[in-house]
Amino acid sequence: MRSVSQAFAVLRLLAERDPMSLSDIGRALGLGASSCFNLLGTLVAEGAVVREAPGKRYRLADGWARSGLLRDGDARRMIDRLRPLMTRFAQEHGVTAGLWQVAAKDRLQLVAHAESNAVLRIHLAQGQRQPLGGGAVGRAIAAAQTVDEAEIARRFAGVRWEKPVSFADYAAQVGLAAQAGYALDEGHTHIGIWTLAAVVPGRGAEYCASASFFAGSRGAAEVAALGRALVELAASVEG
Structure with a gap:
């Protein structure tokens, strides 16, 4: 499914870069703001991504980062x-x-x-x-x-x-x-x-x-x- 593919694209991107803002992620992957926000919300809820405050930036959760699978x-x-x-x-x-x-x-x-x-x-x-x-x-x-x-x-x-x-x-x-x-x-x-x-x-x-x-x-x-x-x-x- 397209949404699954997009979710893995987000995870791979965060595996290679420092914490990123929603707009930076959307720009890098060609995603609209609404789609990117929903994907990130789901990934945060599932524990794969962490939203850092202040700054509203996103990073890969420690367990996923350590795994090397991405x-x-x-x-x-x-x-x-x-x-x-x-x-x-x-x-x-x-x-x-x-x-x-x-x-x-x-x-x-x-x-x-x-x-x-x-x-x-x-x-x-x-x-x-x-x-x-x-x-x-x-x-x-x-x-x-x-x-x-x-x-x-x-x-x-x-x-x-x-x-x-x-x-x-x-x-x-x-x-x-x-x-x-x-x-x-x-x-x-x-x-x-x-x-x-x-x-x-x-x-x-x-x-x-x-x-x-x-x-x-x-x-x-x-x-x-x-x-x-x-x-x-x-x-x-x-x-």
Whole structure:
């Protein structure tokens, strides 16, 4: 039925963007104001969509956002292919692995993750979001996109760091990521946790794999070896 198709179109749109107003949704999907309002009202009543106040903007409900079911088929296949590889990687290297997607212009979202069996391990909340410039993932994506210094500065300004880092150091780290193929955050995003990140190739720097571990748990050579292994993991998705 047409109304069902339109409802899924609304859900897919909200899965890819930040909260949107009724008029923005209607404009994006070519729906009249009355039809769009009725569709959104039904989706809110069914618990699939949340209406945020103030602002009267709509977003996907957390459970639907975490599920990943509304991504395009190719993206779902890529994520499904990567999940078992991430699990094996997490077990072999004793890390928590993540897959992040650029969810909107200035946001990243965790779409998959895997943990090791260690008694003490790092847990990532599925569906969580962070600023586009944040962490190792933000550095790796900026390096892969070869953005200019002004854009790096804009992204950097949108991040609240637990352990302060200067913009000069951050920009230098983006440059190092471009050379090495992976980025490193040394506890600036979360104190006591280091994270490596490598962009999944061939997808417009939209997806990025990460590996998180406790600070001080491995030396510089081990961190570099883990970074190279993460690059291989990210590349294996398209292999």
